[in-house]
Amino acid sequence: MYGVIGCGMMGQEHLRNIALLPDAGVAAIFEPDPEMRRIAGTLAPGAALVDAAAEVISHPAIDCLLIASPNHCHFEQLREVAATRALPVLVEKPLFIDAAEASAVKAFAQTYPAPIWVAMEYRYMPPVARFIREAQAVTGGIRMLTIREHRYPFLDKIGAWNRFNRTSGGTFVEKCCHFFDLMRLILKSEPVRVMASAGQAVNHLHENYGGETPDIWDNGYVLVDFASGARAMLELCMFADGSRYQEEIIAVGEKGKIECLVPGPSRFWPENLGPLPTPQLIATPRRPESPYTIELPVDPTLLAAGDHNGSTFFQHKRFCAAIRGEGPIEVTADDGWRAVVMGMAAQRSAHEGMAIAEPLALGCDSLPR
Structure with a gap:
């Protein structure tokens, strides 16, 4: 089960594609914008809509995380995950945007104890x-x-x-x-x-x-x-x-x-x-x-589920296989x-x-x- 942080346009594409997987679902979502939160609730009606990223990270039903928040939030949210509960993470690109944090991001990636997959849909x-x-x-x-x-x-x-x-x-x-x-x-x-x-x-x-x-x-x-x-x-x-x-x-x-x-x-x-x-x-x-x-x-079902020519679905299939030990992390x-x-x-x-x-x-x- 996924926990999802960020459900704007790209996060909603992820929700639609996770819904097509036969053996996955979404247990908890954090999205601060009211309208985006409402739409996310319709796309994942079984998910708990929580009020902070920390509540997603600590939710007992989740096995992995998807981070699809705005770019400038990605690295800080990864650090929040690491400080709370080191789960497997699929994080949207770019991994970070502040050049001053380049060394810190590299060090973080080398020490994080769970899989990190960067979402390079193309x-x-x-x-x-x-x-x-x-x-x-x-x-x-x-x-x-x-x-x-x-x-x-x-x-x-x-x-x-x-x-x-x-x-x-x-x-x-x-x-x-x-x-x-x-x-x-x-x-x-x-x-x-x-x-x-x-x-x-x-x-x-x-x-x-x-x-x-x-x-x-x-x-x-x-x-x-x-x-x-x-x-x-x-x-x-x-x-x-x-x-x-x-x-x-x-x-x-x-x-x-x-x-x-x-x-x-x-x-x-x-x-x-x-x-x-x-x-x-x-x-x-x-x-x-x-x-x-x-x-x-x-x-056509995959085309209708997003803007990336079906790739988001195939990416999630491989990510799920990787965290089950059935394949490698392909985008480290x-x-x-x-x-x-x-x-x-x-x-x-x-x-x-x-x-x-x-x-x-x-x-x-x-x-x-």
């Missing part, structure tokens, strides 16, 4: 998972990796926490740690240099929250050199709402090229354009006598830490107009806050 999108399995064979060893996300702006969230760098971590941390995690996973290597250019061109420029205008970026490029000699690029545009495919991942090597095309959330697809595009995997050898395209439809706290630090290096590079060498070795004080 790994578990069926077309992306298939891409990861086949990329090395098709390319003969990846030398170039491109990840493009053309999507809609940041959604409205409680307190507008995702509109400001100080509470979100900045776009390259909040939004893009997923992609830095994918780069490391696909290339099986670590970054040695990060270069970025980014800015706020279109979105949120005329919004005002308590006298403040959002400072979150809506577009950018990041280039990453890896120790293996491979290069990766991220292209992000958050004012490309009409894109047929939201994510495109392309890997190229000596033998050929493989592409993965993933549509955005089904709830945002205009009905007048017909059915939601089907995810695709496209392999193109350099000698093109044997190219192939595979369509990878996702179960160290994975989550590295993805955040790469994002912080990209934020710094774009701010300062300089390449960041050895981003994972940066001292905490040299990272932007």
